Amino acid sequence: MIKKCEFNNIAFLSRIYVNEQEVNKYITDLNKMVTAVNILQEVNTDNVIPTTHMTSMRNIWRQDTVKSSTNSVKKILFNNAPEAENCFYKIRKVLNI
Amino acid sequence: MLVNILILNNKINKVNNEMEKYETMIGLEVHMQINTKSKIFCECSTDFGCQPNSNTCVICTSQPGALPLLNKQAIEAVVKTGLALNCKINVASNFSRKQYFYPDLPKNYQITQFSLPLCYNGTLKFIYKDKEKIINIQRIHLEEDAGKLIHKDNYSLLDLNRAGIGLMELVTSPELHSAEESFIFLNTLKDIVEYLATSQCNMEQGQMRCDVNISIRQVNQQTLGTKVEIKNLNSISAVQDAINYEYARQIKTLTDGGKVVQETRAWDSKLNITKSTRPKENCLDYRYFTEPNLIPLNLNDTLITKLYKEIPELPYLRKQRFMVSYQLNAYDASYLTSTKLLADYYEKAVKFSKNNKIAPKLLANWIATELISKLNVSKLNIDKSPVTSENLAKLIDLIISGKISGKIAKQIFVEMYKTSIDPVTLINKMNMKQISNESIIIALCNESIKENSKAAFEFQTGKVKAIDYIVGTVMKKSKGKANPQLVVKIIKELLKNSVNKI
Numbered sequence: 001m002i003k004k005c006e007f008n009n010i011a012f013l014s015r016i017y018v019n020e021q022e023v024n025k026y027i028t029d030l031n032k033m034v035t036a037v038n039i040l041q042e043v044n045t046d047n048v049i050p051t052t053h054m055t056s057m058r059n060i061w062r063q064d065t066v067k068s069s070t071n072s073v074k075k076i077l078f079n080n081a082p083e084a085e086n087c088f089y090k091i092r093k094v095l096n097i
Numbered sequence: 098m099l100v101n102i103l104i105l106n107n108k109i110n111k112v113n114n115e116m117e118k119y120e121t122m123i124g125l126e127v128h129m130q131i132n133t134k135s136k137i138f139c140e141c142s143t144d145f146g147c148q149p150n151s152n153t154c155v156i157c158t159s160q161p162g163a164l165p166l167l168n169k170q171a172i173e174a175v176v177k178t179g180l181a182l183n184c185k186i187n188v189a190s191n192f193s194r195k196q197y198f199y200p201d202l203p204k205n206y207q208i209t210q211f212s213l214p215l216c217y218n219g220t221l222k223f224i225y226k227d228k229e230k231i232i233n234i235q236r237i238h239l240e241e242d243a244g245k246l247i248h249k250d251n252y253s254l255l256d257l258n259r260a261g262i263g264l265m266e267l268v269t270s271p272e273l274h275s276a277e278e279s280f281i282f283l284n285t286l287k288d289i290v291e292y293l294a295t296s297q298c299n300m301e302q303g304q305m306r307c308d309v310n311i312s313i314r315q316v317n318q319q320t321l322g323t324k325v326e327i328k329n330l331n332s333i334s335a336v337q338d339a340i341n342y343e344y345a346r347q348i349k350t351l352t353d354g355g356k357v358v359q360e361t362r363a364w365d366s367k368l369n370i371t372k373s374t375r376p377k378e379n380c381l382d383y384r385y386f387t388e389p390n391l392i393p394l395n396l397n398d399t400l401i402t403k404l405y406k407e408i409p410e411l412p413y414l415r416k417q418r419f420m421v422s423y424q425l426n427a428y429d430a431s432y433l434t435s436t437k438l439l440a441d442y443y444e445k446a447v448k449f450s451k452n453n454k455i456a457p458k459l460l461a462n463w464i465a466t467e468l469i470s471k472l473n474v475s476k477l478n479i480d481k482s483p484v485t486s487e488n489l490a491k492l493i494d495l496i497i498s499g500k501i502s503g504k505i506a507k508q509i510f511v512e513m514y515k516t517s518i519d520p521v522t523l524i525n526k527m528n529m530k531q532i533s534n535e536s537i538i539i540a541l542c543n544e545s546i547k548e549n550s551k552a553a554f555e556f557q558t559g560k561v562k563a564i565d566y567i568v569g570t571v572m573k574k575s576k577g578k579a580n581p582q583l584v585v586k587i588i589k590e591l592l593k594n595s596v597n598k599i
C-alpha cells in the first residue's frame with residue numbers, strides 16, 4: 001500500500017503540485033489501483049512468455065536518410081516557446097550537473 | 098633548511114606508504130555518438146555546428162502525438178561495435194523509457210535500453226606496461242542523446258540540435274586500477290570504434306563522453322569500497338585528471354579517519370577538482386518501463402553475419418601484422434595503425450612500391466615526418482593528401498634505385514605536395530635527375546680537388562674526414578644532383594692515384 005511519503009516522492013518526480021486536502025483523496029485512489037493490480041498478480045503466469053507488446057510485428061525501422069522539417073514547421077515549434085534568445089530557447093536557470 | 102627537507106620527505110613517504118595500502122577500482126561508462134546521417138528516431142540531420150535548433154522537428158522536440166521512427170543504421174552500429182568487442186548479442190531486444198525531468202530532455206523521458214541491451218558480456222584487450230590486460234564489458238546499449246544547455250548568469254539557453262542523436266553507452270566492470278590504465282583503455286576503445294566507423298569519437302564535438310565510477314579499498318580486502326561517480330568528463334585527459342584527483346581525495350579522507358560517501362560528483366575542468374552535486378535525497382527513481390511506441394527487435398542471423406563480415410582488421414592485429422610483414426618496429430607500427438586512413442594509405446604505398454625490402458621502412462619514415470607535418474600545416478586528413486600513396490611510392494623507388502638523392506627527393510616532394518604531379522614528370526620538368534655519368538663526375542671531382550688542395554693533402558696523409566670538403570664542393574657544383582656514393586668513390590680513387598704518382 002502506498003504511504004504518504006511515497007506519494008509525496010511520486011508527486012515530486014512527476015512535478016505535480018498536490019495540496020494537503022488532495023493528498024488523502026489521491027492516496028485512496030492510487031491504493032484502489034494497487035489493489036486491482038494485486039488481484040491480477042494472483043494469476044498463474046508460469047507458462048506465459050513475457051510480452052511487452054500486443055503485436056507480433058518485429059524490426060520496424062527506416063533507412064538512415066536526412067529529411068529536414070520545413071521552415072514553417074520549425075517556426076511554429078520555436079514560437080511555442082514562452083521565451084527565446086537568438087535561436088535558443090530561453091529557460092529558467094538550471095543547476096549545472 | 099636540511100631539517101625542513103627531512104620533514105617534507107617524511108611526509109611524502111608517509112603518504113606514499115598510505116597509498117601502497119590501497120588499490121583503486123575504476124569502472125567506466127562511455128557514451129559515444131553513433132555515426133549516422135540522421136537522428137535515431139527522426140530524420141533530422143546530425144551535423145555539428147549548425148544554427149541552434151535548426152535540426153529539429155515534431156519528434157525530437159516531443160510534440161504531443163509524435164511517434165519515433167527507428168533508424169536501422171543505429172542498431173547496426175551498436176551491434177557491429179559489440180561484435181568487434183567480443184560481446185554476446187541480444188537478438189530479441191527492445192527499448193525502455195527512463196523518466197526524469199531536465200530541460201535538455203523535451204519528452205521528460207529518455208528512450209534507452211534497460212533489461213535487454215543489444216550487446217553484453219564482451220571484452221577489450223590492451224597492452225599495459227608490456228603486459229596484456231583484458232577488461233570485461235558488461236553491456237553496450239542504444240539510447241538517445243539530450244539537447245545542449247548553455248548556462249548564463251541567471252537563465253539558461255537550450256539547443257535541441259543534439260537531442261535525439263543516437264548514442265551507444267558502453268559499461269565496463271570495475272576492473273581498471275589507475276588513471277593511466279583508464280587512459281589506455283579509452284584510447285584503445287576510441288581507435289577500435291574509429292576503425293569500425295561506428296562513431297567518430299570527436300572529443301571537441303562532444304562525441305565521446307565518459308562517467309567514471311571509482312572506489313578504493315585496502316589491498317586484499319574482498320568487498321568493494323564505497324563507489325563515487327564522477328560525471329561531466331568530455332575528454333580522455335579529463336578522465337585521467339579526475340581519477341588522479343579523486344583517488345588522492347578518497348585516500349586522504351580515509352587516512353584522516355573519515356568515510357567516503359556514496360555520491361555523484363562533477364568534474365570542474367577550470368579548478369581541476371571534483372565537486373559534490375548533492376541531488377535531492379531518495380528522489381532517484383527512473384521508473385523504467387518498456388517503450389510502447391517502438392516495436393521490439395528480433396535480429397536475424399543474416400544481419401548479424403553481414404555485420405560481422407564488415408568488421409575490418411582491428412588496430413591491434415594490424416599493428417602486429419605490420420611488424421611482421423613490413424619489419425617495422427613497435428613504435429612505427431603503432432603510429433601507422435593509429436587511424437585506419439593512415440594505415441590504408443601506408444599499405445597502399447607499400448603495395449605500389451617495386452621494392453619490398455627497403456621501401457616499407459623508408460615509406461614509414463617519409464609518411465611520419467615529411468608528409469604528416471605538411472598535412473598538419475594545411476589541416477588536411479591523409480585521405481585528402483595531395484601526394485597520393487602511388488606517387489609517394491614512386492618517389493621512394495627513385496631514391497632506392499639511386500636515380501635521385503635523398504636531398505633532391507625532399508625538394509621534389511615539396512613540388513609534389515604543391516602540384517599533385519607524379520615525381521618522374523617533376524624530375525624531368527625541374528631538371529633534377531641525378532648525375533651518374535662518370536666522366537661528368539670525374540671532371541667535377543678533379544676541379545674540386547684542385548680548389549681544395551689542402552684538404553686533399555690532409556686526406557692523403559691520413560685525415561679521412563677531410564674528404565668531406567671536396568665532396569661538398571662537388572655537390573655544390575652539381576647543384577646537388579651528383580650521385581653522392583659515386584662522388585666519394587671517384588674522389589678516393591683520384592686521390593689514391595695521385596699519391597701513387599708522388
Ligand SMILES: [Zn+2]
Nearest residue numbers: 139141154157
Ligand atoms: Zn527531429
